[in-house]
Amino acid sequence: AQSVSQHNHHVILSEAASLELGCNYSYGGTVNLFWYVQYPGQHLQLLLKYFSGDPLVKGIKGFEAEFIKSKFSFNLRKPSVQWSDTAEYFCAVKPSSGSARQLTFGSGTQLTVLP
Amino acid sequence: ETGVTQTPRHLVMGMTNKKSLKCEQHLGHNAMYWYKQSAKKPLELMFVYNFKEQTENNSVPSRFSPECPNSSHLFLHLHTLQPEDSALYLCASSPWAGQGNSPLHFGNGTRLTVT
Numbered sequence: 001a002q003s004v005s006q007h008n009h010h011v012i013l014s015e016a017a018s019l020e021l022g023c024n025y026s027y028g029g030t031v032n033l034f035w036y037v038q039y040p041g042q043h044l045q046l047l048l049k050y051f052s053g054d055p056l057v058k059g060i061k062g063f064e065a066e067f068i069k070s071k072f073s074f075n076l077r078k079p080s081v082q083w084s085d086t087a088e089y090f091c092a093v094k095p096s097s098g099s100a101r102q103l104t105f106g107s108g109t110q111l112t113v114l115p
Numbered sequence: 116e117t118g119v120t121q122t123p124r125h126l127v128m129g130m131t132n133k134k135s136l137k138c139e140q141h142l143g144h145n146a147m148y149w150y151k152q153s154a155k156k157p158l159e160l161m162f163v164y165n166f167k168e169q170t171e172n173n174s175v176p177s178r179f180s181p182e183c184p185n186s187s188h189l190f191l192h193l194h195t196l197q198p199e200d201s202a203l204y205l206c207a208s209s210p211w212a213g214q215g216n217s218p219l220h221f222g223n224g225t226r227l228t229v230t
Contacts, residue, residue: 009155032216036221042223043119043221043222043223043224044205044219044221045221046218046219051216090158103160105157105158106157107155107156108155108157
């Protein structure tokens with residue numbers, strides 16, 4: 001079975017700082033990768049996803065993530081954060097040939113952006 | 116608007132009570148899921164329904180009883196819960212459980228407190 005590690009539990013940044021949130025997974029085969037975001041009081045929503053092709057994936061609100069297969073990583077980045085990016089971010093992985101019920105989430109990273 | 120509506124948003128219940136959580140999706144999906152979200156822990160998949168049939172029970176205690184009368188509605192019946200069951204319960208949907216490429220669509224969740 002696959003697993004996901006998000007090493008940073010809480011990240012605090014000032015506005016305009018650059019962001020990188022780590023995500024590592026363990027699985028021997030090909031995978032689909034996702035980042036979800038949960039704004040305060042709101043539902044989990046998809047930020048971006050990787051299935052195949054270009055390992056640099058662009059998502060909504062200026063976020064991007066890079067799949068580095070050799071490192072089993074899918075780190076989330078944003079060049080300049082805003083106060084409105086304050087939220088909890090979840091990385092998720094599933095086997096490429098697997099079904100949606102095999103989606104495994106990390107424990108999440110709380111991002112706080114100070115104005 | 117997420118397309119997946121959960122009620123109630125908050126629920127406080129005693130250990131001897133019986134209550135139900137409701138989820139409704141307006142996306143035309145055929146798979147619905149219950150997840151448990153506890154602080155600092157990964158989302159835990161509880162149940163999966165595909166075309167109204169339960170396809171996954173992730174070793175969930177019998178005090179949690181799901182019901183899926185049709186593809187648009189999902190319930191979680193609760194009875195004789197324990198304080199450690201206090202968590203955010205999330206409902207999600209997808210086109211169908213066997214399709215791995217479609218992301219999950221989540222509701223806002225029900226914040227459950229067991230006293």
